[in-house]
Amino acid sequence: MPARLARLTVMNATQRNVTGAENWVAVKGGAADVIVEARTAPNNTLEEWEQIVWSGDTGEPVPGQPNHRRLSRAVSRKFQIEASLGGVDHHVKVWIIWAQLKFLTQGARPPNAAPFDSSTEADVDQLGAVTYESLTSSVIDEATGALVRNMSAAGKVVPVATLSPKGIHAVVHAGWGFERTVRAHEWMDSSQRRMDTAWIRDTSKSAYLRLTPDLDDRIYDLDAPNIRWGQWSFETYNNFQQWIEWNNQKCSDPAFWHWQARWRLHADPKQQIILNDLGTGNITLPSRQFFTVLSRFELNGTRTIPGGESTEATVTLHQKAPPDGVVVTVTSDHPEEVSSQSSVGLSAGQDRVTFAIATRPIDSDLNFRLAATVFGPRDMKHAGGTLKAAQISKLLIPKRTPAKKKGTTATIVLTGRAGPHTQIKLNNPLPPIEAQPGTVDVPSGATQVEFKYDTGDVSGDTSGSIVATLNGSVATAWTTVEK
Numbered sequence: 001m002p003a004r005l006a007r008l009t010v011m012n013a014t015q016r017n018v019t020g021a022e023n024w025v026a027v028k029g030g031a032a033d034v035i036v037e038a039r040t041a042p043n044n045t046l047e048e049w050e051q052i053v054w055s056g057d058t059g060e061p062v063p064g065q066p067n068h069r070r071l072s073r074a075v076s077r078k079f080q081i082e083a084s085l086g087g088v089d090h091h092v093k094v095w096i097i098w099a100q101l102k103f104l105t106q107g108a109r110p111p112n113a114a115p116f117d118s119s120t121e122a123d124v125d126q127l128g129a130v131t132y133e134s135l136t137s138s139v140i141d142e143a144t145g146a147l148v149r150n151m152s153a154a155g156k157v158v159p160v161a162t163l164s165p166k167g168i169h170a171v172v173h174a175g176w177g178f179e180r181t182v183r184a185h186e187w188m189d190s191s192q193r194r195m196d197t198a199w200i201r202d203t204s205k206s207a208y209l210r211l212t213p214d215l216d217d218r219i220y221d222l223d224a225p226n227i228r229w230g231q232w233s234f235e236t237y238n239n240f241q242q243w244i245e246w247n248n249q250k251c252s253d254p255a256f257w258h259w260q261a262r263w264r265l266h267a268d269p270k271q272q273i274i275l276n277d278l279g280t281g282n283i284t285l286p287s288r289q290f291f292t293v294l295s296r297f298e299l300n301g302t303r304t305i306p307g308g309e310s311t312e313a314t315v316t317l318h319q320k321a322p323p324d325g326v327v328v329t330v331t332s333d334h335p336e337e338v339s340s341q342s343s344v345g346l347s348a349g350q351d352r353v354t355f356a357i358a359t360r361p362i363d364s365d366l367n368f369r370l371a372a373t374v375f376g377p378r379d380m381k382h383a384g385g386t387l388k389a390a391q392i393s394k395l396l397i398p399k400r401t402p403a404k405k406k407g408t409t410a411t412i413v414l415t416g417r418a419g420p421h422t423q424i425k426l427n428n429p430l431p432p433i434e435a436q437p438g439t440v441d442v443p444s445g446a447t448q449v450e451f452k453y454d455t456g457d458v459s460g461d462t463s464g465s466i467v468a469t470l471n472g473s474v475a476t477a478w479t480t481v482e483k
Contacts (some may be wrong), residue, residue: 003048004041004086011035013094016247017175022091025172026073027249028098034071035062036092038083048085056082056091071096076164097168099219099244101255104158105129105278113158113220114208127156129259129276133269134229151269154226155259155278161219161244161252169213176211177245178221179203184238187289188230190318199241219244227261227273232375233291235262235275239282256282262290265375290322294381297372300354303385307337308361308417308445313383315344315372316352323348331371336360337387338368361445363419364389364471390416390442391473392424397453397466401479403432407452410436410477412468414449418442424449424470432456432481433464440468455481 012032013024026034036059040048049067057079062068071079076098082091109116109125116124134152159178163169181199186192208222221242228234237260244252260283262275296316305311315328328344340357357370369384394413401408412424422442436453443449453466458481465478 001042002086003043003051005052005083005088005090006039006041006044008081008083008090008092009037009039010092010094011037014247017172019171019173020093023093023095023171025095025097025246027246027251028073028076028096030073033073034079034094034096036069036071036081036083036094038067038085038090040067040085051085053084054081055084056080078165078167093171095165095168095171097163097165097172097246097251099161099163099246099252101242101244101252102160102162103255103257103280104160105155105257105280109156109158109222110160110220112210112214112218113160114210114222116156116222116224127158129261129278130154130156131273131276148267149269150229151263151272152226153261153263153273153276154224155238155261155276156224157222157257157259157278159221159223159242159255159257161221163213163217163219166217169215169217172246173212175247176213176219176251177203177248178209178211178219178242179245180221180223180240180242182238182240183285184236185285185287186234186236187291188228188234189232189291190289190293192289202240225259227263229263231265232293232379233262233264235290236260237283237285239285241282256280258283264291265378267376286322288319288322290324291374292317292319292321292326293374293379294318294328294372297370297381297383299357299370299383299385304388305357305359305385306388306416307359307366307390307419309359311357311359312354313340313357313370314352314354315346315381317346317350317374320349320351321346325350326374328353328372328374330355332368333371334366334368334387337362337366338370340370344372359387361417361419361422362387362389363421388416389471390414390418390422390447392468392470392475395466395468395475395477397477397479399479401433401455401464401481403455403458403481403483406454408455409450410453410466411448411450412440412442412475414442414447414470415473416447418444418446418449420444422470424468426451426466426468428453428464428466430464432458432462433466433479436466458483 010024013026059069059071079094134150182202183196186194210220300312366387373380393415397410424440434456
């Protein structure tokens with residue numbers, strides 16, 4: 001009986017999730033090449049094999065086995081190989097498949113991708129680093145009592161895998177999968193939430209996947225990581241790694257994207273999100289947080305300050321300032337009398353800074369309070385004390401004053417500086433000092449002032465006194481009025 005071709009079989013390829021009896025599929029780059037084997041009848045012997053005529057994409061012969069042809073898996077392509085013997089022809093198609101990943105981070109969501117969850121965004125299908133009002137969180141502006149919407153930040157991305165070779169969508173309808181892992185570093189307020197040292201599985205839910213290839217041989221994933229909120233701040237830094245699998249075999253090179261964002265408490269929603277970055281490739285994940293809160297705010301030294309003198313205060317952060325530094329806002333409940341620079345900067349690596357507090361002379365004692373904050377009322381620390389008005393240190397008059405003398409000069413020396421309307425009261429409870437002003441106006445900022453007094457007639461040397469009072473301080477000076 002003449003030899004004839006019985007059938008073709010394929011090794012190192014599969015028909016699982018493959019349509020069509022003639023189609024076989026293998027993933028690119030496997031350890032073993034695909035082997036197409038021809039079976040002959042009636043004996044399936046070497047003598048019969050040597051009569052086989054191979055055509056089409058014939059691959060390479062296998063030494064010693066003329067009924068085998070080797071097909072390389074080095075590149076993604078389609079092989080169509082035919083064999084003929086004894087008037088019988090058979091053919092098979094071998095698809096070496098692969099996928100190329102691309103991340104769409106701009107423009108509109110492609111129509112064949114899954115839809116995003118509905119939200120308050122003006123354009124829910126817009127890709128990229130988007131910012132929008134949150135439905136789930138709000139904050140009270142404690143300064144005004146107003147409700148302020150928290151802003152959300154999201155990184156909306158569509159990973160797209162283009163399958164090859166072209167036309168594979170008609171052959172392989174199933175078995176595809178997107179795999180994703182993430183490494184994240186996150187902080188909320190002053191606490192670390194995540195510090196991944198390894199890749200963590202992060203594959204999308206089925207609702208976000210479109211795994212049946214479209215007519216362009218594409219399948220789609222969907223992701224939109226978004227920010228959370230803390231009391232003062234939240235920051236998140238994420239590296240993503242994705243690849244394609246088919247029948248649980250890797251079917252693409254790994255590809256990378258990232259998303260990072262920072263939120264801070266602020267009454268102005270436009271200033272809440274200070275970073276929202278989505279892009280391809282991975283970033284260097286920071287080892288320490290960007291935001292920090294105040295730990296302490298205190299006056300240096302005594303809390304009692306003479307008006308017109310300066311002092312110092314120190315703010316201390318919970319941890320050292322990040323590379324971009326930190327700005328602390330300082331306010332006073334009596335800014336005309338007690339003031340400092342309104343913004344105090346700490347450069348990278350600093351955790352404290354000392355700055356000057358200036359005061360103005362005042363007419364009467366004043367209790368004051370300073371406030372310092374990085375984020376707002378919830379982050380606020382206070383420091384305060386008493387601003388002291390000037391007091392009388394000395395009342396100086398001549399030890400001896402002639403009788404019936406007019407316009408003798410006396411001097412009052414102050415502790416501290418006089419305020420804008422400082423007035424000293426004078427009296428002389430006993431003669432022979434007859435006249436002096438009832439009050440003495442002290443020039444603002446002065447530390448001493450002079451006034452004139454008169455003496456009357458005496459029958460013999462007589463002692464007389466003047467009493468000065470200011471802000472609870474009292475000074476008495478004596479002079480001998482000479483006959």
